[in-house]
Amino acid sequence: MIWALLAAVTALRLLVAGVTPLAPDEAYYWVWSRVLQPGYLDHPPMVALFIRAGTLLAGENAFGIRLMGPLTIALASVLLARAADALFPDRRLGIWAALLFNAMPLVGVGGVLMTPDLPLLVLWVAAVWALAMLHASQDGRWWLAFGLFAGLALVSKYTAGLLGIGVVAWLIACRGAWHWWRDWRLWAGGAIAAATFAPVVIWNATHGWASFVKQGGRAGADAGGFTLRYLGELVAGQAGLANPLVFILCITGTAMALMAWARRGDAAAALLAALVVPGAALFTWQATGSRVQGNWPAILYPAACILAAAFITPRLARLRRPAVVLGAVLALAAYVQAALAPVPLPRRLDPTLARLGGWDDFAALVEQERARSGASFVAAEEYGLAAQLALLLPPGTPVVALNPRWDLFDLPRPQSLGPAVTGLLVQSERRDSVPDWPGAEPLARAEGSLLRERRGQEAERYRAFRVTIRPDLPAAAVMPRP
Structure with missing residues (x-):
């Protein structure tokens, strides 16, 4: 019954993936999939590989990109359930762990959007599953599988390094895990993880450590010192993104697991x-000095969902069913609003409008203005806008993206379009x-700004400029087309 439900939910998510417009970041990652390389300015390349696999199967459209x-979230749900059952075989809690996992908007909605967090979350769950099988079987060969999944998680996003930190903490703090330090397979697993991640390191080394510098600059506290502002944002944001009831269950389960480890040395709870x-x-520490993006802590929830199923009190266990129902309602509301927009909310109240709304009609408007x-050609300075136009404009219209990041891509330069060719820059x-484009001239339009809207609700306004290909252009590239 539960697996039939998972299949139905997966089918619904696939439907939503196909009918909901892409966000600019998703279009940007699609560009990555057309220029596969071991690293990019923003993140490692796993999201590009996921997209490339999907588009090879289903085409370069929203459905193929997503x-x-x-599909992989469904696989992760199965692996999480099996991990819970392996760690607590006498209680058969896997179904509840998988249900709570899927009841989070982070998974219900985030599992439809193709961003680096998605492959990271899937591979993190696979690594948790390998650790659960290791602990349950005491078979050291599972360290090799863990090393592979941990390495692939690092190839998804650098925050996967927390996986290694957590495992080392377990190996140090839990007496029942000390014997693994003497097992060569632990070290072999670490070597596999390092070898898997090595191409990303080599790419960074040959590109001025661009990605490491960019992401490293986002960690730590701001110069302004201690503040509670961002901490409140973090807690409120996690309560919403994780589902308020699931959030409560995860916190309680983790606290009680720590007590179980302290009182009776429960190695599974400690892990x-x-x-x-x-x-x-x-x-939490970072939130005392700078903003923590709401998606960053998503990797903590797979293990927390197992703890929420295993260590909560009977009274709190009554919240599990309402938590699953609430998660379903929240996900359905997001799906319907993103795909159909039945409620005409303004941009400030509707993130689906700001990120997803009106792109097809806007691309047609830009093409009309270009003609x-x-x-x-059409040009844009915002990388997401340039990628959206590259996906949506009619065949035969070149799209030029102007941004320093494009120096890190093996893409044609605008000069390949010819000298002194004129184009339309949208900003x-x-x-x-x-604009950063030298010599850009504003275009006067009797109709005013180029408007992106959805069912009469304004999403964004854009200016138009006439630009010319010239030898002194800043970093720019000609985008791939479907």
């Missing part, structure tokens, strides 16, 4: 807690009004 998301507590402490102005009115 295809691997719902799972070690995959939650160090990361939670790190994000009317006699431009030979959001939310940005500085002076």
Whole structure:
């Protein structure tokens, strides 16, 4: 019954993936999938590999770009259930762990959107499953599987390093795990993880450590010192993204697991807690001085969902069913609003409008303006906007992206379009009004700004400029087309 439900939920997510417009970041990662390389400025390359697999199967469209998301989240749900059952075989809690996992908007909604967090979450769950099988069987060969999954998680996003921190904490703090330090397979697993991640390190070494510097700059506290502002944002954001009831169950389960380890040396409880507590402490510390993005702590929840199923009190266990129902309601509401927009909410109240709304019609409007102005190509400075236009504009219209990040891609330069060729540059009115393109000339339109809207609700306004290919252009590239 439960697996039939999982299949139905997966089918629904696939449907939503196909009918909901792509976000700019998803279009940007699609560009990655057309220029496969061991690293990028923003993240390692796993999301590009996921997208490439999906588009090879289903085409370069929203469904193909997102295809691997719902499928791999379903696999992760099965692995999480098996991990819970392996760690607590006498209690058969796997189904509840999987249900709580899927009841989180982080998974219900995030499992449809193709971002680096999705492959990270899936591979993190696979690593948790390998650790659970290791502990349950005491077969050291599982260290090799763990090393592979941990390495692949690092190839998804650098925050996967918390996985290694958690495992080392468990190996140090739990007496029942000390014997693994003498097993060569532990070290072999570490070597596999390092070898899997090595191409990302080599790419960074040959590109000025660009990605490490960018992401390393996002860690730590701001110069302003201690503040509670961001800490409150973190707690409130996690309560919403994880589902308020699931959030309560996860916190309670983790606290009670720590007590179980302290009182009776429960190695299974210690293992799972070690995959939650160090990361939670790190994000909490960072929130005392700078903003923690809501998606960053998502990796802590797979282990926390097992703890929420295993260590809560009978009274709190009554919250599990309402938590699953609430998660289903929240996910359905997000799906319907993103795909159909039945409620005409303004941008400030509707993130689906801001990120997903009106792109097809906007691309048609841009193409109309390009033809009317006699431009030979379309250009954009925002990488997400350029990627969206590259996906959606009619065949034969070149798209040029202007941004320093494109120097790190093996893509044609604008000069390949020919000297002194004119184009149409589109720029959001939310940005500085002076384009980075030298010599850009504002285009006067009787209709005013180029408007992206959905069912009469304004999502964003854009300016238009006439630009010309010239030898002194800043870093820019000609985007791939479907």
